[in-house]
Amino acid sequence: MKLSKRGEYALRALIDFGLTQELGRPLLRVSELAAKEGLPIKFLEQILMQLKAAGYLESRRGKHGGYLLARPPENISVGQVVRLIDGPLAPIACVSQTAYERCSCPDEEHCGLRMLMLDVRNAISNILDRFTLADVVEVTMRKLRRDKVPLPFALEPLMTQPSSRPKSSKRPKKINGQTSTEKVPI
Amino acid sequence: MKLSKRGEYALRALIDFGLTQELGRPLLRVSELAAKEGLPIKFLEQILMQLKAAGYLESRRGKHGGYLLARPPENISVGQVVRLIDGPLAPIACVSQTAYERCSCPDEEHCGLRMLMLDVRNAISNILDRFTLADVVEVTMRKLRRDKVPLPFALEPLMTQPSSRPKSSKRPKKINGQTSTEKVPI
């Protein structure tokens, strides 16, 4: 049930790009990002290249180079990013829509495991496919402001144009809705 | 978000043990199980040994040997089995209860990814920790009977004692409750 490191890093990077874009500084160098998030640089490079190839990022070379978002965060679905990096969300291939594969069990129609994992698939999809990068960024910034945390990436005074673009005032789509009321370990 | 092959095979095996126990033939040889489910024999051996070491199975050696369930299926939680084989259910370690690990992100309290994955964790747990092996077996057998499928493992006429033990009539705990009404691919 794990998200790969590659997928984790990709999402963390995209969230950072969303945050810095919101703060008026969309361009980030790989070295900055790696330092801030504590990620291995060369591995992060591979991931950013993959995100670029998929149309999520653009890159600028040279002196003031770096990466930036190629699409508005509202158009970036978390679920689609996970699928790009880690493959289908479904725990087993025989309940996947995008990459269905017959499993080795003799009677797929009456497989108890398949029924269970179909529920898990739907549960995961209902979360990851509903949230966009903009949603995650918005919730994160609200939390940061509420706790009066100095906004990250305000450092690096490189071309400090305040340019506070009118933020997309969308419905705040509550995250973390049904936080576990039970003591079930996970 | 994947369940490992090891975890998949372990669950498939346990479900089969539950089914055959219900049918009055609790003991299965590794070779039978591998043939019926189409699993690699030696790999399955390792998995069954692990399940035995964890107290889920017993083994008999010699002529009429094999494996059988060591605990009533009502006491076997699907979530606990997955945790044993694949580790914590949580997609990333920093939202796990049983195996929490600080992640490399600088501010865990305000990490957007963490908030998302917390929801995913709860969603998975709410499914896998609610269902026991007995639930899965019961739903499977109902489906098999409804479609009039010849019950598996009725073959192998080895010591055919009908011994129809009084089945635990529990509440039927609907599986596959909210089947995806939407066309979201997964």
Added chain:
DNA sequence: GGAAAATTTGGTCGGTCTCACGATAAACAG
């Protein structure tokens, strides 16, 4: 044009996951 800074490309390396071969030990049948 030349230097600097960044992306791009290439190879390496240890670890884990699947899966397989071969040999050993226990239980049973004759």
Added chain:
DNA sequence: CTGTTTATCGTGAGACCGACCAAATTTTCC
């Protein structure tokens, strides 16, 4: 006791993943 049947154990190949290092290429700035 002997042989068959079964689980048990040791070993390791093959593939993939996470992470690292070094060089090559491209772009921009001075």
